[in-house]
Amino acid sequence: MRIALSGNPNSGKTTLFNELTGSTARVGNWPGVTVDRKEGVYKKLGEPIQIIDLPGIYSLSPYSPEEVVARNYIIDEVPDLIINIVDATNLERNLYLTTQLLETDRPVVVALNMIDVLEKEGIDVDFKALEEKLGVPVVPISAIKGKGVKELMTVVKETAQKPRTAKSVLETSSFGSEFLQIVNVLKENNINNSVFHAVKILENDELEIGHITENIAGKLEQIKKSIVLDEDLGDDFEAAVADARYTFISNNITSLVVRTKDHAEFSHSDKIDRLLTNKFLGIPIFLFFMFIVFHVTFSESFLGIEDLPSPGVWLQGLTEELMTLISDSTAEFLEAQEASEWAQGLVVDGVLAGLGAVLSFLPQILMLFLFLSIMEDTGYMARAAFLMDRILRNFGLSGKAFMPLLMGFGCSVPAMMGTRTLESEKERRLAIMLMPFFSCGAKLPIWAIFAAAIFPGNADLVVFGIYISGIVVAVIAAIVLNSVMMQSEVSPFIMELPAYRFPQLKSLVFHLWEKLKGFVIRATTIIAGSTVIIWFLSNFDFSLAMVDANSEDSILGIIGTAIIPIFKPLGFADGVFAWKAIVAIITGLIAKEMVISTLGVLYNPDVEGDALEDEEAESALSDALADAFDPLAAVSFMLFNLLSVPCMAAVATANAELRNAKWTFITIGFWLFTAWIVSFIVYTVGVVAGFGG
Amino acid sequence: MEKKLDGLKPGERGKVTKITGQGAVKRRLLDMGITPGTEVFMRKTAPLGDPMELNVRGYELSIRKEEAKSVIMEIEEAGV
Numbered sequence: 222m223r224i225a226l227s228g229n230p231n232s233g234k235t236t237l238f239n240e241l242t243g244s245t246a247r248v249g250n251w252p253g254v255t256v257d258r259k260e261g262v263y264k265k266l267g268e269p270i271q272i273i274d275l276p277g278i279y280s281l282s283p284y285s286p287e288e289v290v291a292r293n294y295i296i297d298e299v300p301d302l303i304i305n306i307v308d309a310t311n312l313e314r315n316l317y318l319t320t321q322l323l324e325t326d327r328p329v330v331v332a333l334n335m336i337d338v339l340e341k342e343g344i345d346v347d348f349k350a351l352e353e354k355l356g357v358p359v360v361p362i363s364a365i366k367g368k369g370v371k372e373l374m375t376v377v378k379e380t381a382q383k384p385r386t387a388k389s390v391l392e393t394s395s396f397g398s399e400f401l402q403i404v405n406v407l408k409e410n411n412i413n414n415s416v417f418h419a420v421k422i423l424e425n426d427e428l429e430i431g432h433i434t435e436n437i438a439g440k441l442e443q444i445k446k447s448i449v450l451d452e453d454l455g456d457d458f459e460a461a462v463a464d465a466r467y468t469f470i471s472n473n474i475t476s477l478v479v480r481t482k483d484h485a486e487f488s489h490s491d492k493i494d495r496l497l498t499n500k501f502l503g504i505p506i507f508l509f510f511m512f513i514v515f516h517v518t519f520s521e522s523f524l525g526i527e528d529l530p531s532p533g534v535w536l537q538g539l540t541e542e543l544m545t546l547i548s549d550s551t552a553e554f555l556e557a558q559e560a561s562e563w564a565q566g567l568v569v570d571g572v573l574a575g576l577g578a579v580l581s582f583l584p585q586i587l588m589l590f591l592f593l594s595i596m597e598d599t600g601y602m603a604r605a606a607f608l609m610d611r612i613l614r615n616f617g618l619s620g621k622a623f624m625p626l627l628m629g630f631g632c633s634v635p636a637m638m639g640t641r642t643l644e645s646e647k648e649r650r651l652a653i654m655l656m657p658f659f660s661c662g663a664k665l666p667i668w669a670i671f672a673a674a675i676f677p678g679n680a681d682l683v684v685f686g687i688y689i690s691g692i693v694v695a696v697i698a699a700i701v702l703n704s705v706m707m708q709s710e711v712s713p714f715i716m717e718l719p720a721y722r723f724p725q726l727k728s729l730v731f732h733l734w735e736k737l738k739g740f741v742i743r744a745t746t747i748i749a750g751s752t753v754i755i756w757f758l759s760n761f762d763f764s765l766a767m768v769d770a771n772s773e774d775s776i777l778g779i780i781g782t783a784i785i786p787i788f789k790p791l792g793f794a795d796g797v798f799a800w801k802a803i804v805a806i807i808t809g810l811i812a813k814e815m816v817i818s819t820l821g822v823l824y825n826p827d828v829e830g831d832a833l834e835d836e837e838a839e840s841a842l843s844d845a846l847a848d849a850f851d852p853l854a855a856v857s858f859m860l861f862n863l864l865s866v867p868c869m870a871a872v873a874t875a876n877a878e879l880r881n882a883k884w885t886f887i888t889i890g891f892w893l894f895t896a897w898i899v900s901f902i903v904y905t906v907g908v909v910a911g912f913g914g
Numbered sequence: 915m916e917k918k919l920d921g922l923k924p925g926e927r928g929k930v931t932k933i934t935g936q937g938a939v940k941r942r943l944l945d946m947g948i949t950p951g952t953e954v955f956m957r958k959t960a961p962l963g964d965p966m967e968l969n970v971r972g973y974e975l976s977i978r979k980e981e982a983k984s985v986i987m988e989i990e991e992a993g994v
Contacts, residue, residue, distance in 0.1 A: 279942075279945045279946060280941075280945040282941050282945065284937075284938040284941050284942065285938075310972075311971075311972060311973050312972075313947065313971040313972060314946065314947045314970075314971050314972075314973060317945065317947065453931060453932055453950055454950065457933075459936075459940065459941065459944060460933055460940075460944060460949065460950060463944035463945070463949050464949045464950055464951065467947065467949050467952070468951075490974070491957075491974075494967075494974075498958065498960065498961075498967070499961075500958075500961050501961070503960070503961050504961050603976070606976075607960050607965060607967065607976045608960055608961060608962075610960065610964065610965050610976075610978070611960060611962035611963060611964045611965070612962065614964075614978070620965075712938070713938055713939045713942045713943075713978075713981050714965060714976070714977070714978045714981070715939075715942045715943065715946055715975065715976070715977045715978075715981060716975070716976045716977075717946070717973060717974065717975060717976070718967065718973075718974040718975070718976055719973075719974075
């Protein structure tokens with residue numbers, strides 16, 4: 222048996238889905254669109270029932286990919302039954318979708334959710350009467366408390382066995398008889414789901430036009446022309462149909478909702494919003510929350526206590542130690558087995574070192590993602606979008622993009638994953654393309670060391686300048702990209718501000734687990750793969766003999782030297798050691814901090830220790846850099862690293878989120894192009910202004 | 915008094931008389947319950963002046979002023 226779960230966003234659909242499917246849930250993709258497809262199995266009533274979670278929608282109209290996906294599934298895949306989850310505290314708007322689902326020929330059971338809230342607020346809903354009016358079973362549940370779920374599935378199992386006749390509220394509208402005529406025309410022509418299609422035809426639905434064959438088009442036109450709508454509606458069928466639905470709801474359903482307690486003028490959420498979307502405090506409070514998120518994840522002086530690592534940093538340290546442990550014991554093991562030098566190198570210095578660099582970030586990536594999920598689940602995300610929309614609108618984005626972009630200052634990986642909440646494809650792509658310009662945590666060592674080495678005394682100003690440059694480039698790029706990426710769809714920013722609620726632990730854990738799985742899979746494939754490739758290129762020369770790591774004779778060194786001409790105009794590829802800068806940039810693909818590690822090894826091969834960790838190595842590198850880079854070249858080099866292709870983990874995430882190989886390539890090209898152009902302009906202008914050369 | 919939805923001040927309420935325009939914006943307005951005859955209460959605007967927060971059919975809805983322009987309202991005169 223196959224059951225589809227359909228309902229409004231914020232109706233508790235995800236909670237119910239988790240409750241029903243538990244660990245059997247799988248997240249995939251609807252083909253052709255970037256919409257999550259969730260499936261699972263319910264096993265508590267004998268034979269397993271397949272549950273498919275359709276995207277949260279307000280209507281079955283064809284204007285968003287979510288709506289189209291849900292509608293096509295119901296009409297084409299023909300599930301045995303649809304569970305329509307309805308938020309009882311928001312009955313009117315939720316039932317709007319219900320009236321549409323009832324127009325299909327599928328059996329339907331309405332799960333009236335949030336009855337626990339109803340009880341608390343002293344609201345009574347006459348379930349039986351509702352059942353009568355709708356013509357389908359109505360089962361009260363509280364998904365979050367797990368109440369009524371078994372009863373629901375029992376009713377579902379029963380109801381799925383009985384066929385159902387589609388019904389539409391339009392039958393009782395002012396154009397009811399004309400509507401029925403259309404239904405008949407379709408029936409006579411053997412069109413399935415005639416009621417559903419009749420409604421869509423009346424609404425002038427775009428997707429329907431393909432279905433109307435020539436011979437009946439004429440008849441249908443005639444019937445439509447004969448309909449006289451209310452004066453203010455004119456010939457606006459869309460509005461007429463929507464109006465008819467809501468009229469049905471208010472005439473028949475509203476009376477079934479009775480308040481036994483006095484209705485508070487302001488709900489809990491309204492009271493909280495007095496503060497959180499306050500004219501003066503709203504934005505500062507939001508920025509404060511974001512500061513807390515970054516502090517807990519990245520701070521090395523937690524709560525102001527020097528050298529006390531924040532939870533995020535502490536977990537990162539743990540993971541690093543774990544990776545070192547694995548790496549060391551593997552190295553020992555391989556030596557004991559007398560494995561060849563290259564095999565040892567490949568596994569320990571290549572795969573494990575690379576994976577280690579990336580996986581050590583995992584705790585912080587997960588933390589950022591956890592915070593994003595909490596913001597989403599509590600309903601605060603919508604408020605953040607509400608506060609920031611005005612600013613982002615000018616750049617072709619909406620308020621929903623603010624949080625992900627801000628997260629980009631921490632790490633692009635969870636930030637890019639966070640763009641899923643954005644309404645339109647175009648916005649998602651734009652946000653992903655701009656993400657690396659918001660200087661992530663891994664790039665900070667590059668700025669810190671270069672600034673201290675080459676701009677002593679002004680180091681913090683320089684670092685700040687890099688961050689600001691990133692934002693400025695992002696703004697300009699957004700404006701340019703906007704005019705280039707002509708939008709075919711104008712996505713409206715009409716968004717519900719859902720009632721605040723506690724995030725559900727189960728849901729959070731499920732979310733995190735899904736993200737973790739995705740990331741680990743990507744890590745072990747793309748990242749490990751590219752790490753191995755780069756290791757190979759830096760340890761072997763073209764005759765496939767091993768050479769000193771990253772030396773000029775390695776393949777990477779030779780390639781670096783060969784492409785010097787490309788970088789010459791950018792100012793940091795002059796002189797005998799130009800290839801070092803280029804090789805460092807390339808190793809930065811594994812993890813951005815590797816730029817520093819690599820430069821350390823290249824400039825001071827005899828110094829033990831990683832320039833990132835070891836004080837001696839760091840100061841040795843500092844001296845070398847001050848020698849090798851003049852200020853202008855340093856700025857150009859930093860800008861290039863800021864804007865160019867981010868680490869492979871981010872690239873892999875971008876690829877996963879874009880779900881379109883063509884766009885991945887466009888994005889990579891965009892990053893390379895922007896980095897080159899900006900570095901070039903800055904360097905050239907600098908030379909002309911007399912700063913370097 | 916007739917006004918467009920984007921011209922409502924915080925605290926004002928009124929009835930929708932007509933939705934102009936077409937396409938995704940209009941569809942979305944209708945789907946979210948802003949239909950002719952619906953009562954709408956304007957709660958507040960965002961700190962930067964846009965978007966606006968409305969109370970419609972018992973829930974809170976955020977909408978940009980640009981989109982609100984397509985909704986024609988009949989406003990209740992301020993109570994005496």
